[in-house]
Amino acid sequence: MNCAAIKQKLSAVGAEAISETEYDRKGFALDVQVAPEQLVAAVSVLDAEGFFIEAVTGVDWLGEQAALRKEAEAKVAAEAKAKADAATAAGEEPPPAEPVAEQGELPEDALEAVYDFNHYESLCRVTIRTRMPRSKPEVPTISQIYPGANWHERETHDFFGIKFVGHPYLVPLLLPEDADFHPLLKDFRP
Amino acid sequence: MSAFAESEANETFVLNLGPQHPATHGVLRVKLTMDGEYIVEAEPVLGYIHRMHEKMGENRTWAQFLPNTGRMDYLHALAFNHGYVSVVERAAGIEVPERAEYLRVITSELNRVSSHLLWFGAFILDLGGFSPLLYAFDDREHILDLLESVTGSRLTYCYFRFGGVYNDIDDNFVAGARAFIKRLRDRMPMYHNLVTKNIILMKRLQEVGPISAEMCRKYGATGPVCRGSGINFDVRKHEPYSIYPEMDFEVPVYEQGDSMARYMVRMDEIEQSLRIVEQALDKLPEGPVMAEKVPKIIKPPKGDYYHAVETARGSFGVRVVSDGSNTPYRLKLRSPTFSNLSLYGEACRGMLLPDALALMGSLDLVIPEIDR
Numbered sequence: 344m345n346c347a348a349i350k351q352k353l354s355a356v357g358a359e360a361i362s363e364t365e366y367d368r369k370g371f372a373l374d375v376q377v378a379p380e381q382l383v384a385a386v387s388v389l390d391a392e393g394f395f396i397e398a399v400t401g402v403d404w405l406g407e408q409a410a411l412r413k414e415a416e417a418k419v420a421a422e423a424k425a426k427a428d429a430a431t432a433a434g435e436e437p438p439p440a441e442p443v444a445e446q447g448e449l450p451e452d453a454l455e456a457v458y459d460f461n462h463y464e465s466l467c468r469v470t471i472r473t474r475m476p477r478s479k480p481e482v483p484t485i486s487q488i489y490p491g492a493n494w495h496e497r498e499t500h501d502f503f504g505i506k507f508v509g510h511p512y513l514v515p516l517l518l519p520e521d522a523d524f525h526p527l528l529k530d531f532r533p
Numbered sequence: 534m535s536a537f538a539e540s541e542a543n544e545t546f547v548l549n550l551g552p553q554h555p556a557t558h559g560v561l562r563v564k565l566t567m568d569g570e571y572i573v574e575a576e577p578v579l580g581y582i583h584r585m586h587e588k589m590g591e592n593r594t595w596a597q598f599l600p601n602t603g604r605m606d607y608l609h610a611l612a613f614n615h616g617y618v619s620v621v622e623r624a625a626g627i628e629v630p631e632r633a634e635y636l637r638v639i640t641s642e643l644n645r646v647s648s649h650l651l652w653f654g655a656f657i658l659d660l661g662g663f664s665p666l667l668y669a670f671d672d673r674e675h676i677l678d679l680l681e682s683v684t685g686s687r688l689t690y691c692y693f694r695f696g697g698v699y700n701d702i703d704d705n706f707v708a709g710a711r712a713f714i715k716r717l718r719d720r721m722p723m724y725h726n727l728v729t730k731n732i733i734l735m736k737r738l739q740e741v742g743p744i745s746a747e748m749c750r751k752y753g754a755t756g757p758v759c760r761g762s763g764i765n766f767d768v769r770k771h772e773p774y775s776i777y778p779e780m781d782f783e784v785p786v787y788e789q790g791d792s793m794a795r796y797m798v799r800m801d802e803i804e805q806s807l808r809i810v811e812q813a814l815d816k817l818p819e820g821p822v823m824a825e826k827v828p829k830i831i832k833p834p835k836g837d838y839y840h841a842v843e844t845a846r847g848s849f850g851v852r853v854v855s856d857g858s859n860t861p862y863r864l865k866l867r868s869p870t871f872s873n874l875s876l877y878g879e880a881c882r883g884m885l886l887p888d889a890l891a892l893m894g895s896l897d898l899v900i901p902e903i904d905r
Contacts, residue, residue: 370623370839396753398867402854459839459852459867463750463759463766468839491752494875502587517580517904526588527863 346372346467349392353469356384371459371468379473379482382458386485389460389469397459397468399495401503405477405529408449454480456505475505484510502527545573548886552581558655559900563877563893570885575878583904590864595621595831596695598864603689605868606902608648611641611684612844613902614693619774620840620851621695624833632820633697634776639813640680640692642806643710646717647676648845649799649806652897656796657728659894660737665728672720675713682706695831696824707814714807721804729800738793742892744880745790752876755869756847757802758896761795763788768843779816780809792895799897830859846870846897868902 350361353375360376377385430436453474460469475482484507486493496507497516504525507513515522525531551562560581566574586605590598602617603610615637622629654669677687683702684692692698728734749759759766767784769777785801787794833855841850847869854863873896881889 368623369837370620370841371837374837393750395750396872397848397850398753398852398865398872400852400865402863457852457865459850461841461848463764463771466772470837470839489751489753490879491872491875494871515580517583519580526585527591 345465349373349389349467349469352388352392353385356388357381358385366468371470373467373469375469375471377471377473379475382471382473383483383485383488385471386458386488389471390488392462393464394460394462394469396489396491396495397461399459399492399499400457401499401505401527402455402457403477403503403527403529404453404455404474406452408452412449451476451478453477454503454505456482456499458485480505481508482506483508486510501525504528544568552578558898561898561900561903565886565889567886572881572884572886572889575881575889577874577877580904582901584901586905587864587866590861592860594859595625595833595861598861599694600689600691603686603691604901605866605905606844606846606849606870606899607688608651608899609641609644609845610688610690611637611644611680611692612842613849614690615641615775616840616842616844616849616851618693618695619842620838620853621831621833623840624836624838624853624855625695625828625831627696627827628824629697630821630824631776631818632701633822633824635813635817636683636698636702636822637693638776638780639702639710639810639817640683640690640698642809642813643676643680643713644690645845646803646806647673647680649803650676652799652845653724653728656894656897657734659890660734662728662731662734665724668720668724668727672717675709675716679706679709679713682709694823694827696827697822699823701822707817710810710814714811717803717807721800724800729796735793737888737891738791738796738895740789740791740793741888742792742880742884742895743790744876748876748879752879753872754847754876755872756844757795757798758847758873760784760786760798761895762790768841768848772841774840774842776813777809780812782806782808792891795895795897832857832859841867844869846899846902847873866905868905870896870898871903874898874903 350373354361358375358377362374364371364374366372454477455472455474458471473482482505484496486496494516496510499505500513501515501518502525545566545568548565548567550565552560562578564576564578565572586601589601602613606613650669650673654666657665681687683700683706684690744762746762746764749762749764765784765786770784782805785798787797835855835857837854839850839852841848849869850867852865853861856862881892
């Protein structure tokens with residue numbers, strides 16, 4: 344079993360992006376991005392290879408799209424300014440400023456579910472991520488493959504409100520039994 | 534006509550174990566569905582001391598979160614310190630002086646011994662033997678005194694800093710640690726004679742609460758639980774960090790998978806930890822205990838970072854997501870006992886209640902670390 348073979352098998356089930364990360368720098372070997380529909384297939388591959396489940400968690404990317412747009416706009420502005428400066432330096436008339444392109448509505452921010460797997464015998468930590476829209480955070484459960492995921496998914500549901508479709512018992516685990524809030528969402532206000 | 538209600542063939546009743554129960558070592562509740570003396574279904578109910586450490590991490594700077602790490606696993610706090618400082622050092626690219634790494638290993642291995650000693654006493658107490666607890670606490674007290682002299686606290690340590698440790702050890706500590714190693718080595722045969730070879734203990738533990746290797750994998754069990762089921766997995770060997778590669782020690786593994794195997798793994802680990810401390814004291818290099826150029830405000834570059842360490846109960850992993858600012862964007866704490874306890878429901882199905890308590894004790898639960 345080695346990481347390269349795992350990488351090949353994961354790309355065969357249709358993972359969107361797989362990158363080998365620098366282990367010393369990051370602490371894990373494979374970073375795999377899948378669509379929610381491919382999740383169960385990807386996890387089954389790891390199960391067949393004898394991986395064990397370390398943890399399931401989430402990340403809330405609220406504000407990411409706005410930040411990306413701001414970055415892109417800053418880049419465009421910087422380029423235009425550089426062009427104008429170059430033209431002035433050459434003694435030419437600076438070109439007229441280009442009209443700012445009308446931008447549509449921001450795409451929706453995402454919630455990310457992150458699954459960590461590890462192997463008892465060989466050193467190959469695999470991280471699987473899947474993104475879903477914040478307004479409809481749904482992802483299939485993997486608790487039928489790894490019963491240990493049951494609690495991890497309940498915890499992630501507590502903290503982020505991610506709904507694990509098909510989960511046998513998705514009730515609060517760490518939060519009070521009547522909790523209807525998700526404290527790790529970035530827009531959570533107590 | 535009978536004066537008693539006619540019972541149906543498969544009548545069961547619900548028994549609440551905890552949340553206040555001496556055998557659960559903290560506020561854990563287990564909802565048991567019983568068929569007479571036998572367990573049909575066991576559902577651990579968590580969250581009684583949930584404090585949301587992960588959210589606290591997002592609300593304070595990287596350094597301000599340090600004291601929190603010692604308050605999750607209060608029995609092996611230094612390993613939790615180690616996991617967190619290591620991941621931040623990895624993210625921010627901070628080099629640690631060699632002497633500091635040695636001090637980290639010496640103190641966390643002593644802490645591991647104290648954790649195992651407390652587990653030993655409490656576990657036998659669960660099984661109805663009172664006096665071993667007193668012997669274990671007597672030995673543990675020496676470790677607490679030693680660690681207090683260097684870290685300043687007795688239980689919830691916050692000794693490690695980004696780039697080193699905050700205090701150097703002195704000759705008294707070295708002499709005290711060597712004396713303690715000798716003392717505990719002399720006492721271990723007594724523990725084995727008094728407890729391990731006791732026929733009552735054997736009858737209570739052997740072939741009780743079997744956990745298979747496959748079950749460990751499916752539930753992500755680590756630490757002595759998986760090593761008692763024949764899986765040779767120890768983060769210190771598997772994914773060496775700090776100065777563990779330079780140390781000569783063995784990973785005790787037992788194949789049986791019963792409560793006795795987990796008991797033996799921990800008892801053997803005490804000796805291995807003593808070996809590590811002894812070697813580290815012999816090789817201890819001179820030098821600073823703190824890196825010189827650690828920035829006051831830490832801002833790790835954007836990205837995900839992971840680091841795992843071996844605590845007394847298994848693999849503790851920290852995943853941090855940094856957005857390049859002075860606070861973590863996301864801080865995930867993967868605690869070992871959470872996964873180890875998750876297999877409890879399946880493992881104790883069909884078991885007698887007293888046996889299930891022996892199994893629970895052999896998992897070595899620390900509730901604040903499960904609930905976080």
